[in-house]
Amino acid sequence: MATISDPVEATPRRAGPRAIATSYTIGRDKVLYGGLLALTAIAYLWGLSKNGYANEYYAAAVQAGSTSWKAWFFGSLDASSFITVDKTPAALWVMGLSGRIFGFNVWSMLVPEALMGVASVGFVYVSVRRWFSANAGMLAGAILALTPVAVLMFRFNNPDALLVMLLCAGAWAVTRAIDSEKHAARWMMLAGAFVGFGFLTKMLQAFLILPAFGLAYLIAGKPALGKRIVHSVLALVSLIVSAGWWIAIVELMPASARPYIGGSQNNSILELTLGYNGLGRLNGNETGSVGGGGGMGWGGAAGLQRLFGGEFGSQIAWLLPAALLATIVLIVAAGKAARTDKTRAFAVLWGGWLLGTGLTFSYMQGIIHSYYMVALAPAIGALVGAAMSVLWRRRSEWLPRATLAGGALLTGGWGFALLNATPTWHPWLRWVVLLTGVLGAGAVMILPELKLNRTAARRAGVFAGVLLAVSALTGPAAYSVSTINSAHAGALPSAGPSGAGGMGGPGGGGGMGRMGTPPGLGNGTTGGPATGDGTTGNGTNGVPGTTGTGRGGGNGGVGGFLGGGGISGVSSELITLLQNGAKGYTWAAASVTANGAAPLQIASGEPVMAIGGFNGTDPAPSLAEFKELVAQGKIHYFIGGGGGGMGGGRSGTSSEIATWVAENFQAQTVGSTTVYDLTTSTTS
Numbered sequence: 001m002a003t004i005s006d007p008v009e010a011t012p013r014r015a016g017p018r019a020i021a022t023s024y025t026i027g028r029d030k031v032l033y034g035g036l037l038a039l040t041a042i043a044y045l046w047g048l049s050k051n052g053y054a055n056e057y058y059a060a061a062v063q064a065g066s067t068s069w070k071a072w073f074f075g076s077l078d079a080s081s082f083i084t085v086d087k088t089p090a091a092l093w094v095m096g097l098s099g100r101i102f103g104f105n106v107w108s109m110l111v112p113e114a115l116m117g118v119a120s121v122g123f124v125y126v127s128v129r130r131w132f133s134a135n136a137g138m139l140a141g142a143i144l145a146l147t148p149v150a151v152l153m154f155r156f157n158n159p160d161a162l163l164v165m166l167l168c169a170g171a172w173a174v175t176r177a178i179d180s181e182k183h184a185a186r187w188m189m190l191a192g193a194f195v196g197f198g199f200l201t202k203m204l205q206a207f208l209i210l211p212a213f214g215l216a217y218l219i220a221g222k223p224a225l226g227k228r229i230v231h232s233v234l235a236l237v238s239l240i241v242s243a244g245w246w247i248a249i250v251e252l253m254p255a256s257a258r259p260y261i262g263g264s265q266n267n268s269i270l271e272l273t274l275g276y277n278g279l280g281r282l283n284g285n286e287t288g289s290v291g292g293g294g295g296m297g298w299g300g301a302a303g304l305q306r307l308f309g310g311e312f313g314s315q316i317a318w319l320l321p322a323a324l325l326a327t328i329v330l331i332v333a334a335g336k337a338a339r340t341d342k343t344r345a346f347a348v349l350w351g352g353w354l355l356g357t358g359l360t361f362s363y364m365q366g367i368i369h370s371y372y373m374v375a376l377a378p379a380i381g382a383l384v385g386a387a388m389s390v391l392w393r394r395r396s397e398w399l400p401r402a403t404l405a406g407g408a409l410l411t412g413g414w415g416f417a418l419l420n421a422t423p424t425w426h427p428w429l430r431w432v433v434l435l436t437g438v439l440g441a442g443a444v445m446i447l448p449e450l451k452l453n454r455t456a457a458r459r460a461g462v463f464a465g466v467l468l469a470v471s472a473l474t475g476p477a478a479y480s481v482s483t484i485n486s487a488h489a490g491a492l493p494s495a496g497p498s499g500a501g502g503m504g505g506p507g508g509g510g511g512m513g514r515m516g517t518p519p520g521l522g523n524g525t526t527g528g529p530a531t532g533d534g535t536t537g538n539g540t541n542g543v544p545g546t547t548g549t550g551r552g553g554g555n556g557g558v559g560g561f562l563g564g565g566g567i568s569g570v571s572s573e574l575i576t577l578l579q580n581g582a583k584g585y586t587w588a589a590a591s592v593t594a595n596g597a598a599p600l601q602i603a604s605g606e607p608v609m610a611i612g613g614f615n616g617t618d619p620a621p622s623l624a625e626f627k628e629l630v631a632q633g634k635i636h637y638f639i640g641g642g643g644g645g646m647g648g649g650r651s652g653t654s655s656e657i658a659t660w661v662a663e664n665f666q667a668q669t670v671g672s673t674t675v676y677d678l679t680t681s682t683t684s
Contacts, residue, residue: 061096125137196244327387588606611654
């Protein structure tokens with residue numbers, strides 16, 4: 001038997017041409033994959049600080065979590081843990097830990113979001129490459145990376161970045177489970193854990209992909225049916241445990257030992273999960289809501305057309321028709337193949353993701369914003385990349401070739417239509433998209449009929465592929481570059497150039513802005529004009545005007561719904577007052593709504609109580625509770641002008657508190673803000 005020291009065995013054998021070619025291909029694929037991730041990271045990190053604190057509602061909670069472990073665990077808006085944000089806190093955990101390690105600032109908060117985007121692209125690549133090809137994986141990853149709403153949200157601090165990454169990881173785990181027989185149960189349990197933490201990121205939205213994940217494995221998994229069912233049950237148990245542990249702690253803990261659950265009317269995380277952030281999103285019955293799709297025109301009319309136009313089309317729809325066609329292509333390509341056929345399984349997994357989530361978004365009656373569409377981007381990229389691979393390999397056949405050419409014409413024409421919504425913004429772009437689509441379709445149809453030698457045929461194929469890629473990716477890439485080069489902040493960000501569709505569709509009004517002054521704390525007569533094409537609103541009784549620096553019909557720009565001027569509107573005099581007056585108090589100040597509290601807290605670094613939660617409709621604290629906190633000397637100041645509630649004004653509780661403060665404490669003006677010192681009553 002030969003040993004390691006045997007000179008015959010120790011001499012390496014000369015690799016043959018096929019082995020060398022294979023090694024070269026693997027090396028090239030790794031380089032291209034690394035390049036894809038590197039370019040994605042550069043794009044997502046480039047000029048990231050221009051977004052400032054992005055959504056100040058979440059930024060305030062990140063700030064609180066970076067200084068208080070209690071606030072971090074519960075997702076509290078303030079470090080003294082009066083009230084939580086209206087979501088489960090997993091995304092805040094990541095950003096809060098980064099803030100603890102590197103200090104709370106714009107970069108420590110937003111860099112993790114960008115890296116989640118890079119990881120999402122990586123998961124899509126490896127999932128597609130596993131069953132198709134490296135080129136298919138590259139195309140799928142590039143489509144995700146260049147989707148405008150993805151570029152927006154992976155540079156922002158909303159929970160959607162972590163949700164998308166976890167769901168992409170879950171899809172990859174299901175792919176590994178389908179490939180495995182010995183370890184399939186482990187992979188399915190891992191997929192369940194990823195989705196469970198997706199629930200802790202954005203609640204029930206994470207579950208929209210469950211039918212697709214479960215069905216794909218039950219259909220195509222290698223083990224016998226009984227084992228596949230058991231594995232699916234184990235995955236469900238894993239999901240329940242990973243999602244339920246935090247819910248159980250919060251629900252079982254005495255209310256006095258934890259913050260109030262923001263967004264709920266009964267201080268219940270289950271109510272928030274099943275109501276405001278659950279069924280209420282589907283049927284529009286959202287108690288304490290800021291207004292659903294019909295209430296304020298957010299999302300337009302429900303129906304299949306919702307995702308293809310208005311404020312959503314430019315965010316996600318560039319390759320949506322192609323992805324729907326791709327799902328059909330993959331199912332047809334699988335034909336009557338064996339049950340475990342991977343092409344069919346892929347169509348079920350990613351096509352089910354696209355259809356389940358897309359139909360839910362299309363028909364939900366409650367709150368829906370255009371940035372939610374980032375959840376569709378991975379499925380679109382995966383489906384188009386896989387179908388392109390299938391059709392390209394079979395382009396010598398008439399039907400696949402015609403389908404590929406038809407898809408190119410569809411995508412080019414649709415891209416032209418979307419770009420035509422902003423006719424004055426680089427008008428030549430839409431013609432490039434249309435022309436390259438037509439030329440690419442023609443090349444696909446004609447070139448295989450020419451009697452070209454192998455080298456010429458390969459070059460012709462590269463030429464046709466480049467035309468198709470340019471036609472498909474130019475539109476979303478241009479919108480993505482515009483997004484990277486623009487500042488985005490507020491609660492309603494939108495990707496792409498100004499006028500690309502916003503409230504009410506292309507050319508619609510500007511983003512929601514500063515609220516009217518609360519009654520009893522100022523005249524509250526007007527909200528003022530919006531910067532851009534927004535309209536003048538009426539701030540009477542807290543009905544919002546549209547002041548802010550959101551760009552009309554476009555990006556939502558700096559400002560927008562949450563915060564009006566944001567922390568830039570907090571004067572240096574007010575910051576000094578809060579910082580000097582915070583010592584010895586649990587809260588340096590209180591203000592109605594997070595709209596009023598978050599900018600003050602971020603600017604001063606001191607805890608500020610958000611009365612009524614996000615939009616002032618949560619019944620917390622009650623007037624009696626607020627009086628008791630004031631009597632105990634726990635709140636120093638009350639800040640006027642915090643804003644009213646949306647969709648019907650603030651709750652009675654918030655109004656009662658504002659009125660009581662105005663009647664019992666002397667107002668002073670600090671900077672341009674009305675401030676009440678709660679330690680000096682006018683009636684005592």
